[in-house]
C-alpha cells in the first residue's frame with residue numbers, strides 16, 4: 001500500500017491545463033521533493049493533494065483510502081506554507097490548538113499534543129507569544145508545529161524555507177531532516193532550491209509544465225538525468241552541453257576536431273547518431289597539461305570565478321564555452337593552453353532530437 | 359501650506375469652543391476683552407440642554423435602554439438613533455455583502471458597481487428620491503394600493519415616532535455599498551494561505567471569518583467605523599432633503615439645529631457645535647489610538 005498515490009491527475013484553470021495526466025506513488029515514510037522552475041505546477045499539485053483544489057480528472061489515495069473528494073481536514077494531512085500563515089491574533093498555543101479544539105478533542109489530549117510538538121520543535125518558551133513577536137525561523141517552527149499536532153500521516157510543505165535568510169534556511173533544513181528521521185512520516189516538499197532537494201529528498205520529482213520529468217533518488221537524478229531539461233536544471237554551476245555526432249557504431253563522440261572515446265559510458269545503445277549532445281558536469285572535468293587521445297579536449301583558459309574553496313574556470317574549446325570546477329589553489333592563468341580530461345563514466349549522452357538520455 | 363491649513367483648522371476649533379462660553383450675539387469678535395466681558399460660563403450649555411428642540415427627556419427617571427428612543431426627543435437623540443442604527447446595520451450588511459462577494463462570484467464587477475452607485479450620489483439626490491418613494495401620496499404606499507393591496511400602509515415619513523427610521527433606511531441604502539467596498543478590500547488583503555491553513559485545520563468558514571479574518575481586519579474596521587460614524591454625527595443634507603426636520607421638528611438633527619440658530623442665537627449654536635465636536639472626538643479616539651499605538655510599538 002502506498003502512502004500517497006496519485007493516478008492520472010489533470011487540473012485545468014479555465015483553458016490552461018496546469019497538471020497533465022500526472023502519476024505519482026509515494027512510499028510510506030518517504031521524503032519526496034517536488035522540484036521545478038516557477039510556474040511548473042508544484043504548488044498546484046500540493047494543493048490538490050491537500051484537497052484545496054478540485055481535480056479536473058484523476059484520483060488521489062492516501063493510505064489506501066480514496067480521498068479524491070474528501071475535505072482537507074479529513075485526509076490525514078498537515079500543511080506548512082511559505083508565508084507561515086499563522087493566525088496573527090492568537091498565541092502560539094492558540095495556533096497549535098485551534099484546529100484540535102474545533103475537532104472537539106479532549107482538553108488533556110490537546111495539551112499533550114501541544115507539549116509534545118513544542119518539545120520536538122523547541123518552541124516551549126514561545127507558547128504564550130503572538131506570531132508578531134516571533135522571528136521568521138520561530139514562526140516557521142510554529143507552522144510546522146501546527147501540522148505536527150494534527151498527528152497526521154502525511155506532511156505537505158510548500159517552500160517552507162523560502163522566506164528565511166540563507167543561514168537560517170540551512171539550519172532549519174537540517175532540523176527538518178532530523179524531524180523526518182524522528183517522526184518517519186511521509187513528507188512531500190515543494191521547493192525550487194536544488195540544494196534543499198538534493199539534501200532532503202529520498203526521491204526528487206523534477207517537474208516542468210505540469211509533467212513529472214523524472215522521479216528518482218537525488219544521486220540518480222544528478223548522475224543520470226533522464227533528459228536534457230533535468231540535466232540542465234539540476235547542478236550548479238550548470239552542466240556543459242556540447243553538440244556533436246556519435247561515430248564508429250557508438251564508440252566515439254565527435255565535435256569539431258575533437259574525438260572522445262565512449263568506451264565505459266553507462267547507458268543504453270549509443271549507435272551512430274548524426275545529432276547528439278554530450279553533457280559534462282564542471283566538477284567531472286579536470287585540467288591537465290598533456291593531451292591523451294580520446295580522453296581530453298584542448299582548451300584555452302579565459303577567466304575564472306573563485307567561489308571560496310573552489311574556483312569555476314571558464315575555457316574555450318572548439319569555439320564553445322566550457323566551465324570546469326577546480327580547487328582554488330590550482331587556478332590556471334588566463335590565456336594558458338591546457339587540456340580537459342573527461343570522465344566518460346560520469347558523463348551523459350543525449351539524442352538531440354528526442355532530448356532523451358541515451 | 360500644510361501649516362496654514364492646520365492653523366486655520368485649529369484656530370477655528372479653539373475659537374468655537376472658547377466663545378461657546380460667552381453671550382456672543384454677532385460676528386465677528388476676536389479679542390480677549392470681548393471674551394472676558396461676555397463670559398457666562400456654562401449658561402449656554404444649560405440653556406441648550408433645557409431646549410426641547412435640542413433634547414427633551416420627560417421620563418428621564420426611568421430610562422431603560424429599550425425605550426430610550428421613545429423617551430427622549432429632539433435633535434441630539436435623533437442623531438444618536440440615526441447613528442447607532444445606521445452604523446450597526448450598514449456595517450453588518452456591508453460585511454455580509456462583502457463576504458458574499460468574496461466567494462469569487464461571476465460578474466463581481468457589475469455587482470460592486472451597483473452597490474457602490476448610491477455612494478456616488480449626493481445625499482440631496484438620495485434624500486429627494488427616498489422622500490418620493492416613502493411619501494404616502496406618491497410613493498410605495500400609493501403604488502401598492504394601486505396594484506390592489508389596499509391595506510398596505512407605509513407612512514413612516516409622516517409619523518413623528520417613525521420618521522427617524524425612515525431616514526435610517528435612506529442612510530443605509532446610501533452607505534452600505536461603501537462599507538462593502540472597504541470590507542471587500544480588507545477581505546482581499548487577507549493572505550490566501552490563511553484560508554488554506556484554516557481549511558486544513560478543519561475550521562468551518564464562518565468561524566474562520568469570525569475568529570481569524572475579522573480580527574485581522576481590525577485596521578479596516580476601525581477606519582470604516584470612524585468614517586461612517588463621523589458621517590452620521592454630522593448628518594444634515596439627507597434630513598433636509600427627505601423631511602426638512604418634519605413633521606414639525608420631529609426629525610431635527612444637531613447640524614440643522616446649529617445652522618438654524620446661527621443668526622438668532624449664536625452662543626447656543628456655538629455650544630451645540632462644541633457638543634458635536636466632543637462627540638466627534640469620542641468617535642476619533644479609537645482611530646487616533648490605533649495610529650499612535652502603531653508608532654509606539656514600532
Ligand SMILES: Nc1ncnc2c1ncn2[C@@H]1O[C@H](COP(=O)(O)OP(=O)(O)OP(=O)(O)O)[C@@H](O)[C@H]1O
Nearest residue numbers: 013016018036037038039040041042043044045192
Ligand atoms: N488560481 C489560478 N488560476 C489560474 N491559473 C493559476 C492559478 N493558480 C496557478 N495558476 C497557474 O498555474 C501554473 C502553476 O502554478 P503553481 O502555483 O502550481 O506554480 P509553482 O510551480 O508552485 O510555481 P512557484 O515556484 O512560483 O511557486 C502557473 O502557470 C500559474 O500561473
Ligand SMILES: [Mg+2]
Nearest residue numbers: 042043044158
Ligand atoms: Mg508555488
